[in-house]
Amino acid sequence: MRILVFGVTGFIGGKVVELLKERGEEVFGVARSQKLDVPVKTFVANVLDKVSVEKAINECKPEAILFAVGERYPKGRVGEDYLALMQSSRVEGTRNVLECIKEMPSKPLFVCLSGALVYKREQVYKGEISLPLNTEKDPIDDSTWFGQTVLKWEAVVTEYGNKFDIDYTIARMGSVYGWGGIWKELFFERIAKRKRVFVPGNARFTTSLIHIEDAASALVHFLTNPSTGEVYNVVDDEPVVFKKFIEHACELFGAPKPLYIPLLVLKPFLGAGYKLVAPAFSISQAVSNEKLKKLGFELKYPSYKEGLKQIFEKVS
Numbered sequence: 523m524r525i526l527v528f529g530v531t532g533f534i535g536g537k538v539v540e541l542l543k544e545r546g547e548e549v550f551g552v553a554r555s556q557k558l559d560v561p562v563k564t565f566v567a568n569v570l571d572k573v574s575v576e577k578a579i580n581e582c583k584p585e586a587i588l589f590a591v592g593e594r595y596p597k598g599r600v601g602e603d604y605l606a607l608m609q610s611s612r613v614e615g616t617r618n619v620l621e622c623i624k625e626m627p628s629k630p631l632f633v634c635l636s637g638a639l640v641y642k643r644e645q646v647y648k649g650e651i652s653l654p655l656n657t658e659k660d661p662i663d664d665s666t667w668f669g670q671t672v673l674k675w676e677a678v679v680t681e682y683g684n685k686f687d688i689d690y691t692i693a694r695m696g697s698v699y700g701w702g703g704i705w706k707e708l709f710f711e712r713i714a715k716r717k718r719v720f721v722p723g724n725a726r727f728t729t730s731l732i733h734i735e736d737a738a739s740a741l742v743h744f745l746t747n748p749s750t751g752e753v754y755n756v757v758d759d760e761p762v763v764f765k766k767f768i769e770h771a772c773e774l775f776g777a778p779k780p781l782y783i784p785l786l787v788l789k790p791f792l793g794a795g796y797k798l799v800a801p802a803f804s805i806s807q808a809v810s811n812e813k814l815k816k817l818g819f820e821l822k823y824p825s826y827k828e829g830l831k832q833i834f835e836k837v838s
């Protein structure tokens with residue numbers, strides 16, 4: 523199958539490419555500039571530039587497309603304009619790709635990443651472990667920056683999917699962890715060197731995680747099987763209090779316990795980014811993977827314990 527991965531240089535996109543190649547699929551990538559370390563033929567396009575997107579898609583003629591794109595959250599202070607760019611790279615970027623797909627005589631299947639840690643919660647939980655699990659049918663919290671972004675993002679996918687008869691799947695990812703991406707940058711690299719990490723907030727919130735290999739396997743499943751407009755949470759079996767997760771990682775590597783920095787102390791240093799960081803590091807999200815499991819999908823790392831062990835063994 524000819525598959526085109528937008529975000530080929532990213533944490534998730536890169537892993538999906540690796541797994542697709544192992545399966546023997548014909549894989550192509552899209553990146554903003556020509557990169558030498560990408561293992562597949564790569565088309566240069568910026569998702570905010572429709573002309574370049576159209577050129578990449580028309581040259582590649584894929585049977586399936588993965589949209590694993592999003593402007594990264596940079597370190598330190600960000601302004602409103604940067605948050606707007608982060609949102610438009612996801613929302614308008616997706617629209618630009620779907621605008622091209624809708625014109626194609628044979629429309630490729632479209633798989634779009636989205637977020638699972640956005641469900642509306644009655645209250646901010648602080649460390650409880652037995653929370654009710656949110657399913658795909660539950661409402662999304664429109665009071666947070668990420669919730670608003672996900673609502674706009676998914677609305678574009680469903681609008682184009684329904685109007686132009688495009689097969690699509692929306693993959694709502696939990697927090698994707700592994701030896702790569704922001705996790706490696708913020709936490710694991712330091713932990714592996716037995717250095718202390720700094721964690722925003724008191725880490726007493728519950729979160730739903732997914733190991734990068736399981737995240738990528740689920741996306742490979744969606745890319746290689748037809749769908750009729752379904753939304754899936756992609757999370758592991760065991761929501762965990764973040765403090766427990768990060769301290770377990772520190773223990774495995776023999777690193778000191780993290781230093782927890784109150785969110786209000788960080789507020790002046792984050793600027794508009796506080797709107798993104800504060801909910802991510804305080805609102806509990808416990809998400810169900812029952813629908814994903816019904817597809818027959820088996821997790822290699824059902825909980826953070828197996829996932830962290832894999833990272834430890836890989837790095838040690």
Ligand SMILES: NC(=O)c1ccc[n+]([C@@H]2O[C@H](COP(=O)([O-])OP(=O)(O)OC[C@H]3O[C@@H](n4cnc5c(N)ncnc54)[C@H](OP(=O)(O)O)[C@@H]3O)[C@@H](O)[C@H]2O)c1
Nearest residue numbers: 529531532533534554568569590591592593635695697698
């Ligand atoms: N990681 C998670 O835990 C998680 C959870 C839920 C949802 N998601 C969503 O999944 C997507 C991918 O996540 P990730 O962790 O793999 O992120 P990542 O490692 O930061 O990768 C983002 C990718 O997007 C590309 N990109 C950014 N802006 C672009 C643009 N204007 N045009 C073309 N390419 C562009 C980047 O390319 P460059 O190399 O050019 O920067 C990079 O390849 C994001 O939208 C993220 O919000 C991630």
